Amino acid sequence: MIESQSPAKLRHSLGPLNRSEDEQRAFFLAVLERAQQAETKAGTVERCFAVAGSFIKVKFAGNMLAQLFTAALAHLEVPPTSRADAVFHIWDSKSSGIEMVPPPWSRACFTHRGDIWTMRSQQFKSAYLLGEYALNLFDTATATGVYWTQSAERLPAWAKSSPMRCLFHWWAETKGYQLMHAAAVGTEVGAVLISAKGGMGKSTTSLSCLDKGLTYIGDDYVIVQLDPFPKVHSLYCTAKLNWDQMAWFPRFSDSVKNHNRRESEKAVMHLYPEMRERIMRSLPLSAVLTPRISGRQQTELAEISPPALQQAIGLTTMWQLPHTGRHTQHFISRLIESLPGLCLSLGYNLDSIADTIVRLLANPTGEAKHFPNKNRNKELTSHPLVSVIVPVYNGARFLPESVASILVQNYPNIEIVVVDDGSTDGIDNMVQRLPVDVRLVKQDRTIGLAAARNCGILEASGEFITFLDVENLWPEGNLQIMLALLSEDGGCDVVQGWGQMLKADAATSPHDSVGFSEESFSQYLTAAIYRREVFQTAGLFDETLGAGDDTDWFSRAREHGLKLRQVDQVTLLVRRHDSDKLRGKSLRELNTLKVLKDALDRKRAKSV
Structure with a gap:
């Protein structure tokens, strides 16, 4: 069993003890073998999902994790197919009876975002998520992922509202895409990407827009594609909000699934199938926004400098996802350079949020011209x-x-x-x-x-x-x-x-x-x-x-x-x-x- 405590004291000998590529390959293959043993013993439950134009096959060892994880992906589920652009193996030891391989590290190697200090392979990605007690491994060469946790019963609500996000993150990178900590909403002509650290109004913005009839791509994590043109893809049909803010959105109260954890977790809403007509799988991107709470009545667009926009939307993604780095920064810089970027100054009149975004989407270039800064700073990547x-x-x-x-x-x-x-x-x-x-x-x-x-x-x-x-x-x-x-x-x-x-x-x-x-x-x-x-x-x-x-x-x-x-x-x-x-x-x-x-x-x- 992998220990789940916070990182302990870190000895200076950690640096030279990096695991070799062969050791990391051997560990991945050993864990994959255990996952397949768990599938054999507990019974394989196979599901297929259409994600960003590709087919992801997920093999669960038994029904428990299948039931917990597939609800957040239900809007993307498709009938089983022989084609698979990636395969994820999902298992837990308690329900399957198959224990984890002893890991080649101590808990001192863990970080809060999931990186494992001694595991630095570019092919065999690895992360241990302390909050979920979950190990994630991914072979970028074969697009094969493994997710393990000791007990599915211990998983917090956020793990079930955005399941397997590390595996999706690493798979997206192999396609030239980027999983981002962001929301996306839009109309039939396009979508806006909305990103900021927690507590800045991202979820309030996305739910306000959904409540007023706009289309919904995602609330917490979405996949962004740059080429041949910027596009955003849905991943989860869930949303999270502080409990006291649920009174603003009575329409979604029946979608909340974790009332028994009010003291320790945000309210988690499962929007599918009730909102199936409003949830879109993909839309072209028209603008990038970062929200700020203004304290005024009406929501307005405001200027933001390219470095400030880079900080607002870049760091929150890098703080959330393991093995991000300069390549992540470069991707986000290109995104900012290719689209109008603005600050969404949020007012307390929630109706004005959707109205402002609709006006922006009707004429994104024209709206951006009201501000002297066009956010096309080619020096960001340097x-x-x-x-x-x-x-x-x-x-x-x-x-x-x-x-x-x-x-x-x-x-x-x-x-x-x-x-x-x-x-x-x-x-x-x-x-x-x-x-x-x-x-x-x-x-x-x-x-x-x-x-x-x-x-x-x-x-x-x-x-x-x-x-x-x-x-x-x-x-x-x-x-x-x-x-x-x-x-x-x-x-x-x-x-x-x-x-x-x-x-x-x-x-x-x-x-x-x-x-x-x-x-x-x-x-x-x-x-x-x-x-x-x-x-x-x-x-x-x-x-x-x-x-x-x-x-x-x-x-x-x-x-x-x-x-x-x-x-x-x-x-x-x-x-x-x-x-x-x-x-x-x-x-x-x-x-x-x-x-x-x-x-x-x-x-x-x-x-x-």
């Missing part, structure tokens, strides 16, 4: 995603200023990952008040700074990774300079600058410089930018040290032959304050001697 990891432990008061120092970099493609290390000072409320969307990853207990950084690395989506401890700041222009240096030297793995010590002094200025940057500590992890791959090569940070993990990591990086470039400029502003845990620490307490001893031990081991 800016790789940079993930900024911000560990926080009871530092909510510092967060707005540290995030502001990230935003003034004026880099158009940034992902901010805030890792809450068990804070008790209202970090959730502070994150909600930030002027930018960030990803908040919460730990149930305090695990330490190195472990929080490791967690951030595993959760990050970017090609490049950098760190900013919550009490510190970046100089203006810092990110652009470091990224340019790293990009111009293809053989360089890390660019590192200096840290400038600051001291808060309310009597003079917000922060005063202390000493010279060149005389400061030379191994600040947070004064550097890294290619993502370096943490696969040299490993993660050593969580056993408590302090000194920065010196230890740079020592291991050099031992592994990574190229580190030191630049003669300040790239980090280090704020010292009364609660600083490192104030007054001795060399022994800072683990300096242990780091040196570990480095010598590794050198001696190599020479033996």
